[in-house]
Amino acid sequence: MExxxxxxxxxxxxxxxxxxxxxxxxxxxxxxxxxxxGRDED
Amino acid sequence: xxxxxxxxxxWMGAAGVVGATSETARAASNKQFKGYAxxxxxxxxxxxxxxxxxxxxxxxxxNELPAPERPFDDLKVLEKQRRTTAQAYTxxxxxxxxxxxxxxxxxxxxxxxxxxxxxxxxxFVKAFTKTPEGAVIYNADVCVGCRYxxxxxxxxxxxxxxxxxxxxxxxxxxxxxxxxxxxxLPGCVEACxxxxxxxxxxxxxxxVARDRIHTFPERYLDHIYGEHEMGGTSWLxxxxxxxxxxGLREDLGNKxxxxxxxxxLGAVPIVIGLWPVLLTGIYxxxxxxxxxxxxxxxxxxASAVAQTRDEAEGRLKAAMEKAKQDEDxxxxxxVKKALEEAAKARQDTGQTGSGDEGQA
Amino acid sequence: xxxxxxxTTSRYLTPFNVVAxxxxxxxxxxxxxxxxxxxxxxxxxxDDNPWGIWIGFDLLVGVALAAGGYVTSAAVYIFGMKRFxxxxxxxxxxxxxxxxxxVLALHYDVGRPWRLxxxxxxxxxxxxxxxxxxxxxxxxxxxxxIEFSPAAMEWLGLKRARGLVVRLTxxxxxxxVMLSTLHQSSLGxxxxxxxxxxxxxxxxxxxxxxxxxTSIIAGLSMVIFESGLSHKFFKDKMDEEHLAxxxxxxxxxxxxxxxxxxxxxxxxxxxxxxxxxxxxxxxxYGAWYLVELLGFVALPAFMYAVGVREKNTxxxxxxxxxxxxxxxxxxxxxxxxxxxxxxxxxxxxxPHWMEIGISVFIVTIGVxxxxxxxxRMPILYAHPDYEAH
Ligand code: SF4
Ligand code: SF4
Ligand code: SF4
Numbered sequence: 001m002e003x004x005x006x007x008x009x010x011x012x013x014x015x016x017x018x019x020x021x022x023x024x025x026x027x028x029x030x031x032x033x034x035x036x037x038g039r040d041e042d
Numbered sequence: 043x044x045x046x047x048x049x050x051x052x053w054m055g056a057a058g059v060v061g062a063t064s065e066t067a068r069a070a071s072n073k074q075f076k077g078y079a080x081x082x083x084x085x086x087x088x089x090x091x092x093x094x095x096x097x098x099x100x101x102x103x104x105n106e107l108p109a110p111e112r113p114f115d116d117l118k119v120l121e122k123q124r125r126t127t128a129q130a131y132t133x134x135x136x137x138x139x140x141x142x143x144x145x146x147x148x149x150x151x152x153x154x155x156x157x158x159x160x161x162x163x164x165x166f167v168k169a170f171t172k173t174p175e176g177a178v179i180y181n182a183d184v185c186v187g188c189r190y191x192x193x194x195x196x197x198x199x200x201x202x203x204x205x206x207x208x209x210x211x212x213x214x215x216x217x218x219x220x221x222x223x224x225x226x227l228p229g230c231v232e233a234c235x236x237x238x239x240x241x242x243x244x245x246x247x248x249x250v251a252r253d254r255i256h257t258f259p260e261r262y263l264d265h266i267y268g269e270h271e272m273g274g275t276s277w278l279x280x281x282x283x284x285x286x287x288x289g290l291r292e293d294l295g296n297k298x299x300x301x302x303x304x305x306x307l308g309a310v311p312i313v314i315g316l317w318p319v320l321l322t323g324i325y326x327x328x329x330x331x332x333x334x335x336x337x338x339x340x341x342x343x344a345s346a347v348a349q350t351r352d353e354a355e356g357r358l359k360a361a362m363e364k365a366k367q368d369e370d371x372x373x374x375x376x377v378k379k380a381l382e383e384a385a386k387a388r389q390d391t392g393q394t395g396s397g398d399e400g401q402a
Numbered sequence: 403x404x405x406x407x408x409x410t411t412s413r414y415l416t417p418f419n420v421v422a423x424x425x426x427x428x429x430x431x432x433x434x435x436x437x438x439x440x441x442x443x444x445x446x447x448x449d450d451n452p453w454g455i456w457i458g459f460d461l462l463v464g465v466a467l468a469a470g471g472y473v474t475s476a477a478v479y480i481f482g483m484k485r486f487x488x489x490x491x492x493x494x495x496x497x498x499x500x501x502x503x504x505v506l507a508l509h510y511d512v513g514r515p516w517r518l519x520x521x522x523x524x525x526x527x528x529x530x531x532x533x534x535x536x537x538x539x540x541x542x543x544x545x546x547x548i549e550f551s552p553a554a555m556e557w558l559g560l561k562r563a564r565g566l567v568v569r570l571t572x573x574x575x576x577x578x579v580m581l582s583t584l585h586q587s588s589l590g591x592x593x594x595x596x597x598x599x600x601x602x603x604x605x606x607x608x609x610x611x612x613x614x615x616t617s618i619i620a621g622l623s624m625v626i627f628e629s630g631l632s633h634k635f636f637k638d639k640m641d642e643e644h645l646a647x648x649x650x651x652x653x654x655x656x657x658x659x660x661x662x663x664x665x666x667x668x669x670x671x672x673x674x675x676x677x678x679x680x681x682x683x684x685x686x687y688g689a690w691y692l693v694e695l696l697g698f699v700a701l702p703a704f705m706y707a708v709g710v711r712e713k714n715t716x717x718x719x720x721x722x723x724x725x726x727x728x729x730x731x732x733x734x735x736x737x738x739x740x741x742x743x744x745x746x747x748x749x750x751x752x753p754h755w756m757e758i759g760i761s762v763f764i765v766t767i768g769v770x771x772x773x774x775x776x777x778r779m780p781i782l783y784a785h786p787d788y789e790a791h
Contacts, residue, residue, distance in 0.1 A: 004075070005075060005076070005077055005078050005174075006075050006077055006078075006157065006158055006172060007075045007158050007273070007298050007300045007301070008158050008159065008162050008163055008172060008298075008300055008529065009075075010075060011163070011300050011304065011307070011528075011529045012168070012527075012528060012529050015307065015528035015529055016526065016528050018310075018311050018528075019526070019528050021311065022310070022311050022314045025311075025314055025315055026314065026577075029318050030318075030573060033318075033322070125449060125450065126449070127449055128449070160595055160596075162529075163529050163530065163595060164530050164531075164532065164595055165527045165530055165532075166521045166527040166530040166532040166533035166536060167517075167520050167521050167524065167525040167526075167527050168525045168526065168527040169525070169527075184517075184520055184524055184525040185513070185514070185517075186512050186513065186514055186517040186518060186520055186521070187512045187513015187514050187517075188511075188512050188513075188532065189452035189453065189512075189513075190452075190530070190532050190592070192449065192452035193452055193453060193592075193593075193595075193596055193599070194595045194596055196596070196598045196599070198449070198450060200449075201449040202447075202449060202452065202513070203440075203513075204440055204441045204442035204445075204447060204448075205439075205440045205442045205443075206440050206513075207436070207437055207438050207439055207440040208437070208514065209513075209514065210440065210441070210513040210514075211513075291598060293598060294598050295597070295598075299595050300529065302594045302595050302597060303529070303531055303591065303594050303595050305594075305607065306531060306587070306588065306591035306594055306610050307529070307531065307534070307591075309587075309610070310534055310584055310588075313580060313583050313584055314580065314584075317576070317579065317580040317583060318576055318580065321476075321480050321575075321576045321579055321580075322576065324480055324481060325479075325480045325482075325572065325576075328480070328481060328482030329482070331482070332482065
């Protein structure tokens with residue numbers, strides 16, 4: 001945190017992480033959905 | 043109709059989530075950022091500026107920009123209001139805030155090197171960087187040329203090489219960042235004959251400016267333009283007449299550019315996270331409704347079938363009974379007939395010989 | 403498709419084809435000028451007005467009007483309104499072509515079009531709303547392409563591949579709605595960073611929501627508008643379901659549009675109240691704002707309602723056209739009219755005829771591509787060999 005001086009840097013840092021998390025969510029959600037419904041008949 | 047209403051409610055819910063999050067997400071900026079300590083700035087004291095345009099000339103030389111149409115010592119140029127262009131990173135404008143009879147006020151314009159640059163916030167390839175030294179610099183190697191930075195800059199600074207077909211660049215003042223790194227002054231500051239431009243640490247320059255305001259209250263307005271505007275800038279302005287009358291907008295507010303967008307940006311991951319949930323939920327509800335409808339229909343069909351079967355069975359039973367009755371009747375009839383026939387036969391035999399009757 | 407009778411030259415020399423041909427030739431000439439002389443030879447863009455109609459019309463209007471794809475597929479596959487099924491494929495096709503053309507138009511506008519993948523591959527400017535728009539548009543174009551592909555596969559007879567894609571319908575639909583929500587709203591959010599440049603009546607922190615809601619209105623209206631046009635020009639390509647479904651779609655979508663317009667009207671007024679901008683309504687810009695709000699929001703909401711009550715598809719069709727025009731007015735207002743409103747008139751932007759030329763050129767390409775596809779692929783009719791999905 002000590003390297004962040006400006007709001008711009010802060011936003012860049014946090015948004016970078018958030019975009020990665022969003023990609024993971026986009027992959028993870030369908031996978032979890034399949035797991036969740038894996039035992040459902042039909 | 044219920045369906046379009048349901049759809050509408052769904053969308054409204056959707057919009058509500060976006061709206062709600064854009065409020066809360068701003069909390070992300072509750073953090074305070076002080077900017078780079080020891081970063082540099084330039085103080086432009088308009089009360090000292092004589093409109094000589096030497097800063098423009100120096101800028102042109104230092105940045106190897108094309109020669110202007112009219113030479114820099116031609117002060118007639120000042121008669122028209124100008125803005126920064128791809129050929130001129132800085133320009134001096136002349137204003138007559140007290141009417142044309144009174145002496146003019148000159149304003150030098152260039153990139154203000156914001157502490158929280160709107161251009162940097164807007165650029166989708168991070169072409170702009172706020173350096174620890176103070177300059178906001180631009181990297182043409184990644185620039186796509188979308189010109190969103192020009193839309194974003196509240197001071198109308200970045201210019202574009204519209205005449206270039208294949209390699210246009212954004213053009214703007216660099217605060218002479220390469221020279222700063224070499225320990226030299228920015229070109230314009232070095233050229234200024236009247237110290238209308240002073241380069242130094244931003245904190246210090248703010249103190250200098252305060253000092254001047256304090257010492258000559260009749261000469262200056264009690265406002266350092268750029269101290270807080272749009273989150274603060276590294277170019278600071280002092281003058282004795284309202285800034286708005288000099289083309290320096292006073293309606294920009296003090297919020298940093300990023301604060302305007304953080305709400306909308308904050309809503310993005312919320313949509314990513316919740317939309318699948320919401321939409322599959324709606325889908326599941328509809329699927330379920332369809333299933334129930336199908337089941338109800340199936341049940342209805344089944345009961346109809348059962349009913350017809352019952353009816354059919356009933357009818358069959360009745361028919362059977364009837365048949366049985368008929369059969370019984372037939373049997374009875376037959377028996378009766380047989381008996382009658384037998385009786386008749388007896389009578390006949392009785393008539394011929396009555397010995398049989400005794401046998402029976 | 404073997405029904406073509408002996409082609410004669412006169413069959414191709416229809417007035418439409420002649421006009422389209424001229425537009426394409428002019429468009430190609432301007433294209434050469436753009437990529438040899440730069441933007442200054444073909445546009446009136448300036449340092450004060452960095453965005454002109456290629457952004458205001460081709461991008462902002464284009465994306466809004468291509469919203470029919472996600473609106474219709476969401477209605478049918480998520481909200482379970484099966485009776486609109488016939489409208490899905492035409493809407494997806496228009497959406498796909500719309501986005502493809504938006505991306506094509508951007509190649510004219512940006513300085514170095516081959517760098518358009520840079521935000522993802524080279525340098526990620528994640529603080530920018532434009533980054534988000536770019537990411538979503540790129541992904542959504544892909545989604546639309548996949549959603550459209552079954553029609554092409556049926557045409558080409560690729561049964562197996564088609565089966566695979568059809569199984570993904572729900573996933574693609576959800577993904578499409580999500581991406582559309584994001585970039586439709588973010589196109590409005592692009593202007594959040596410039597509060598000082600956009601007129602206060604149009605600037606609002608609600609602007610992303612306004613853009614999203616208007617995209618639904620635009621999508622619904624475009625489906626109606628287009629189904630009217632298709633009926634006129636491609637009737638011979640339509641099967642029973644499409645012919646019969648027309649009125650169902652018009653009445654259903656008209657009703658939805660009326661209702662969404664009513665909600666939009668309300669939140670627009672709230673926007674004025676939230677920022678206390680009432681006094682601006684008494685100015686010239688205020689009058690123009692009221693024209694937009696009353697003439698292009700309230701009026702179509704009412705006219706749609708009348709059309710739906712009277713079951714009058716003519717009223718609905720005209721209202722749809724008017725609403726689409728209203729979307730154009732709204733996007734132009736935000737990007738061009740209310741932007742830089744404080745600048746003196748000689749510094750304001752007015753498009754060069756060649757900018758309009760490129761926009762017309764791109765729309766023409768879209769119409770030609772639409773015609774090419776619907777006359778060949780099962781868009782307006784169900785392919786006899788395949789079950790609906
Ligand atoms: S003045 Fe404009 S170009 Fe300069 S740093 Fe600030 S936002 Fe960027
Ligand atoms: S024009 Fe270049 S520097 Fe400006 S926002 Fe676009 S990519 Fe960034
Ligand atoms: S060189 Fe100094 S005095 Fe001359 S115009 Fe520039 S800022 Fe003003």
